[in-house]
Amino acid sequence: MGTVEKELTMILAEMDPLYDNDTSFFADANCKGMPADKFFIEPRTPQQHILIAEAKKICGLCPVRKRCLEFALNNYIHHGI
Ligand code: SF4
Numbered sequence: 001m002g003t004v005e006k007e008l009t010m011i012l013a014e015m016d017p018l019y020d021n022d023t024s025f026f027a028d029a030n031c032k033g034m035p036a037d038k039f040f041i042e043p044r045t046p047q048q049h050i051l052i053a054e055a056k057k058i059c060g061l062c063p064v065r066k067r068c069l070e071f072a073l074n075n076y077i078h079h080g081i
Helices: 004-014 024-028 046-060 065-074
Strands: none
16 A cells, blocks of 8 residues: 555546546645555554544644545545545
């Protein structure tokens, strides 16, 4: 797994149909350039729950979080923070 941008690109490439392909919001994302495995975590162990809490702090301060949520909902992306 690479950066969040790379993971997002891979997810979008696999989607058919793609309902919302406007990823311009990502230019201002707090997670830009961060490792994707920080934001796509399965909550199975206490350590993974700690990592999810850390990611939620980053998302909580993200200036584009509303658009990010809208994008995920529009495209039925159900995994990730
Ligand atoms: S809300 Fe979180 S996952 Fe979405 S763009 Fe912002 S930092 Fe990234």
